[in-house]
Amino acid sequence: MTIATGRTAPARKTRPLPPSRLLAGASPDSYIGLATHRKTYTLPPPPSAQPRYSLIDLMGAAGLLGRGGAGFPTARKLKAVADGPGPRVVVANGTEGEPPSAKDQTLMTHNPHLVIDGAVLAAAAVGASQVLIGVDRAHRRALEAMRAALAERTSTEGLGVDLRLAGTPSRYVAGEETGLVQWMNGGPAMPTSVPPRPFEKGVAGRPTLVQNVETLATMALIARHGPEWFRQLGTPDEPGGRLVTVSGAVGQPAVVEAPIGTPIGALIDAVGGPAAELSAVMVGGFYGTWLPVDALDTPYSRAGLLPLGASPGAGVVLALPASACGLAETARVVSWYAGESAGQCGPCIFGLADLSELFAQVAAARANRDDLETVRRWAGEIEGRGACKHPDGAARLVRSALTVFSDELTRHMSTGECRGNGRPVLRVPPPGKTWR
Ligand SMILES: Cc1cc2nc3c(=O)[nH]c(=O)nc-3n(C[C@H](O)[C@H](O)[C@H](O)COP(=O)(O)O)c2cc1C
Ligand code: SF4
Known part of the structure; x- marks a missing residue:
């Protein structure tokens, strides 16, 4: 269903x-x-x-x-x-x-x-x-x-x-x-x-x-x-089925109910398959991880995703078309993360804002190697430093983007150009307005 x-x-x-x-x-x-x-x-x-x-x-x-x-x-x-x-x-x-x-x-x-x-x-x-x-x-x-x-x-x-x-x-x-x-x-x-x-x-x-x-x-x-x-469904360690929201470049974005351990590619097939050539999939949501397309056979389970440094999170699979720039998409998400900080912990308030600004430079192909090193260092420094795990999500997503989109990164650094068509794929909402 x-x-x-x-x-x-x-x-x-x-x-x-x-x-x-x-x-x-x-x-x-x-x-x-x-x-x-x-x-x-x-x-x-x-x-x-x-x-x-x-x-x-x-x-x-x-x-x-x-x-x-x-x-x-x-x-x-x-x-x-x-x-x-x-x-x-x-x-x-x-x-x-x-x-x-x-x-x-x-x-x-x-x-x-x-x-x-x-x-x-x-x-x-x-x-x-x-x-x-x-x-x-x-x-x-x-x-x-x-x-x-x-x-x-x-x-x-x-x-x-x-x-x-x-x-x-x-x-x-x-x-x-x-x-x-x-x-x-x-x-x-x-x-x-x-x-x-x-x-x-x-x-x-x-x-x-x-x-x-x-x-x-x-x-x-x-x-x-x-x-x-x-x-009867799922795996011995992670039994049952779960709801997964499958979206992005797929035939018909939908919420599916699938046994835990269903391969990521089968979840995409269940909603009409890829609607374009894909360059990556995001699993777990914005609080998740980018994976390369050759990971589509990976079981959607904690045990299956763990070796890739990922987790099913809230049950999200998002297919990124090859026409989009994964770095630019990530930059928009990191900016959202910064806007959603509750403003209570230093590493979250300042760390996320700085990370977001510098990562935007990487995405715009305006960063140099030192900037890239700084991005990696900051991602490490904010992780585990907030009262809640909010900054950890941004750090993990950034780290996975630098790995999965390494070809794009090389192009950005060496030519100053981006092959993305500039059309945003992820629906990134503006930060919320009220805490009450
Ligand atoms: C930043 C952040 C956002 C969260 N947002 C949600 C959420 O929207 N819905 C939710 O059920 N749990 C959310 N959680 C997890 C909850 O803290 C909590 O673990 C969960 O509601 C427990 O339910 P479960 O044991 O049934 O998964 C969030 C955790 C973090 C760190
Ligand atoms: S780490 Fe969590 S508690 Fe601290 S400011 Fe960020 S969102 Fe708020």
């Missing part, structure tokens, strides 16, 4: 992916209401029928890893919060600040009840009395669908837990868990220095479980069908 996210082009040969689990029954314009949802997914076992730790054990047996980017084992997080003092809180992270990613919006727009099922089950698992669902306030369709689903639930079945929806500021780091928690506590949506982590002291100072919305929806499926069913 694929849900188109953007422009269309003639479809090419695609390799079939297994039937959709998270988006079963969804079509591009569909909102799966409660009645259809119940027919498609049947009722999950009531939370009261599932003692807290058995639900956690179930997630442990399934081997579920978080789908928000870091891939942390869900059962460990659930247990850490359940072991804390009550009352506890669950935060569903549907902020999706990664610009090329549309998977959480797609899931919430088409199948909001599955996210709610997962959030209610997570609350039962950790013994939480309150659930807060954060959705970027600019993602209107997702917000509206979640709002409609909540209204349906409260007017019919009830939820058994205090569940609220919140429209969050459109800032990239607002989705980082400490930033989201600080915002829910009435502060700016900026990451805080840790510790304490949210699982110790989060919303209203209570132990708080922050979980990506896709992770929660997947929990709901595991509670219905069991760990063995879940493990």
Whole structure:
């Protein structure tokens, strides 16, 4: 099942992916209401029928890893919060600040009840009395669908837990868990220095479980069908399927649901194949890594991408056409990174601004060898120096660009020319405006 996210082009040969689990029954314009949802997914076992730790054990047996980017084992997080003092809180992270990613919006727009099922089950698992669902306030369709689903639930079945929806500021780091928690506590949506982590002291100072919305929806499926069913897809260490937003120079940009470990090239084929000759693919999103086109056979999994210094991140594959300059595209992303700094840590505020300025010179073929060395040094110096990992993403993307686009770099340095056609490919939004 694929849900188109953007422009269309003639479809090419695609390799079939297994039937959709998270988006079963969804079509591009569909909102799966409660009645259809119940027919498609049947009722999950009531939370009261599932003692807290058995639900956690179930997630442990399934081997579920978080789908928000870091891939942390869900059962460990659930247990850490359940072991804390009550009352506890669950935060569903549907902020999706990664610009090329549309998977959480797609899931919430088409199948909001599955996210709610997962959030209610997570609350039962950790013994939480309150659930807060954060959705970027600019993602209107997702917000509206979640709002409609909540209204349906409260007017019919009830939820058994205090569940609220919140429209969050459109800032990239607002989705980082400490930033989201600080915002829910009435502060700016900026990451805080840790510790304490949210699982110790989060919303209203209570132990708080922050979980990506896709992770929660997947929990709901595991509670219905069991760990063995879940493990039929994916790899032994990274079981299940996941949502991946595939875009760039492909036939029909779309969110696909694929078993973890599906080769990158098969993900591209699933959306109509390359729409042009490709020079590289970005995996993981802006908080990700450039890979050369000869890496298309690489499995889209943590283990598969690790040897290439990459990670699946939030589930993004972006195909870059050979007509674009990868250095110029990267320069635009680094400039966005600088604009999205929360302005709290020196290496992030000044380091990203300086890196962005100098990398723009590299992209414009106006840099010399000393400048290039400085870019490499600065990328190393900002990494791991922020209170959150925001600067690390820029450093990793820059480093991968210098490797993957080394031919372009040589041309820029030796001739002062760029072979790019000057037409931007990546949709880089302007930095957000408000932290509140
Ligand atoms: C800069 C930054 C931005 C992040 N943005 C998001 C986001 O938009 N959505 C999300 O679910 N997690 C995001 N995360 C990860 C969260 O901090 C957190 O790990 C995640 O919500 C946990 O859910 P999971 O275990 O289900 O993946 C971000 C992390 C960082 C460092
Ligand atoms: S590293 Fe940057 S984004 Fe993260 S907390 Fe510091 S200033 Fe904010």
